[in-house]
Amino acid sequence: EIVLTQSPATLSSSPGERVTLSCRASQTVGKYLAWYQQKPGQAPRLVIYDTSNRATGIPARFSGSGSGTDFTLTISSLEPEDFAVYYCQQRAHWPPLTFGGGTKVEIK
Amino acid sequence: QVQLMESGGGFVKPGESLRLSCAASGFTFIDYYMSWIRQAPGKGLEWVSYISCSSSNIEYGESVKGRFTISRDNAKNSVYLQMNSLRADDTAVYYCARAGRCASDVGPFDIWGQGTMVTVSS
Numbered sequence: 001e002i003v004l005t006q007s008p009a010t011l012s013s014s015p016g017e018r019v020t021l022s023c024r025a026s027q028t029v030g031k032y033l034a035w036y037q038q039k040p041g042q043a044p045r046l047v048i049y050d051t052s053n054r055a056t057g058i059p060a061r062f063s064g065s066g067s068g069t070d071f072t073l074t075i076s077s078l079e080p081e082d083f084a085v086y087y088c089q090q091r092a093h094w095p096p097l098t099f100g101g102g103t104k105v106e107i108k
Numbered sequence: 109q110v111q112l113m114e115s116g117g118g119f120v121k122p123g124e125s126l127r128l129s130c131a132a133s134g135f136t137f138i139d140y141y142m143s144w145i146r147q148a149p150g151k152g153l154e155w156v157s158y159i160s161c162s163s164s165n166i167e168y169g170e171s172v173k174g175r176f177t178i179s180r181d182n183a184k185n186s187v188y189l190q191m192n193s194l195r196a197d198d199t200a201v202y203y204c205a206r207a208g209r210c211a212s213d214v215g216p217f218d219i220w221g222q223g224t225m226v227t228v229s230s
Binding site: 034044098101102 | 170217
């Protein structure tokens with residue numbers, strides 16, 4: 001099973017700041033890494049798929065990069081609606097499809 | 109619009125059963141893989157099960173294997189999760205999600221339902 005480790009667990013930041021979230025895989029997942037955003041009481045929403053492709057309706061301030069085992073999600077300038085929990089997920093080697101433990105982006 | 113809507117959650121005792129349903133609309137259901145994903149209270153996301161378009165390929169997470177059964181009815185645009193021998197650690201919000209076109213490999217979860225809560229407690 002591929003284990004995804006996200007860091008940091010919590011990131012405190014202010015609107016307008018640039019933030020970078022990390023996801024490390026226990027073995028290579030190629031490009032098959034996705035990111036999801038989840039706000040309290042809501043279902044997750046796909047943000048980035050296949051490392052760097054923005055999902056439909058996702059603003060350009062979200063970008064993804066990486067390959068193999070190390071991946072990042074960058075939000076170039078935090079908007080108030082971006083404060084949420086972000087999960088990474090791999091689909092390279094499954095079953096099982098696995099998720100990281102999440103990074104909470106909170107207001108400083 | 110493209111939508112998934114789960115139903116069937118509730119409160120049950122350990123050892124009991126429950127059947128979840130997920131109704132799809134706004135897209136050609138038969139063309140897509142479907143999955144169930146759950147989230148225990150205050151915890152992260154856990155993939156539960158997957159089913160291919162024709163139901164020929166089915167997979168389960170280890171924690172539910174042998175107890176849960178996924179199925180789909182393409183005529184009704186619906187996917188189901190039959191949950192037997194429920195345990196306290198099955199308590200979670202259960203989401204159904206679209207998981208890519210069957211003409212390709214399983215994809216990311218691009219459409220999610222709002223979730224249905226399952227509580228297992230004596």
